[in-house]
Amino acid sequence: MTAKTDPAAPAASSVPIPAELGILTRRRIEAEIIKPIYDVLVRELGEDRAARIIDEAVSNAAVRTARELAAREPDGATLKSFVALFPMWTRDNALEVDVIANDGQRYDFNVTRCRYAEMYRELGLSKIGHLLSCNRDSVFIAGYAPDIRFGRTQTIMEGATHCDFRYRDGADKES
Template sequence: MADPTPDDVTPADATSAPPRMEDDRRPITLLQQRGIEAEVLIPFIRRLEAEMGRERAHAVAREVIEEIARQQGRHVSEALGRTDIEGFTHVKESWGGAGGDLTIQTLRQDGEQLDFNVVGCRFAEMYRRMGAEDLGFILSCQRDFSLSEGYSTDLHLERTQTIMQGAPYCDFRYRLARQTDVSEDARAAEATEANGDTPPDGKRD
């Protein structure tokens, strides 16, 4: 999902002429961007699956996409000039304002916690239409963890379920490191389910 970069805004000089509009093009939405990426990445990953097997192909794709998301998180914090949890709400707000592509219910948003549920996700619908429901988690959901890590090594995401994996909603719970330990178990469980494997305890939700 989510890897917005705040735009650099330079106030116009009061004596300068009004900016000239080159055309009426508007920035693409995050959903459109993911769709463009998917048109290239899906056939590429399918080819990797044929060449090296599904498990290894997905692992390679995850590693690359997570590193990209980590870099994007760093760019966001640098642009904002902050690494606190309140600053990260700008990322969440950009998701909610992405043309209705995500429907977000905010539960708590302050200097200590950022809790919200995503109850509607057009990203999941898009990947299903593209016949890549099994790749949607890798291409979109998995990067959320790395994005927060790139934004701040003290900011950690706990999430136990996603719409992409068949749940009724995605539960995003952000905490600072001093308030919670890294939830590697939840992250690993999500990745396991995304790969279609059986969790270590042998149970499935």
């Protein structure tokens, strides 16, 4: 029996993701694998170096995934095509989002509940949860569509009440 795969689902590697496996579940699996590796890295190299290694590895995976998804866009990766991908991250009620603007030039929203952050805390990974998820956001969009600008000043993972995501189309030079 062959598992049905979702061609739009982002992968951490070239291994296809089963369609029924959402990103929240995938992040949990990754976190459970990374946690013992991180613990050994901390013991052997110290907390700062371990965090840098995890950050580099996760960031590289995010860029690779972004480029793979961008390559699938017949008209090229744009803010509009990125917005169309967004349900992948909210699947399974992973995020509660208030959209502020979505006008083709801007995609602004606040995340008011983040089950990714909740999961990392539950797994005892709150210290590196931002490395496992939050830090992916800026490098992902840079890999997906380098002309799209990304900004965020705070995250739930780091203690804020909400995450403030701001995306700008590269042609929108005013904001």
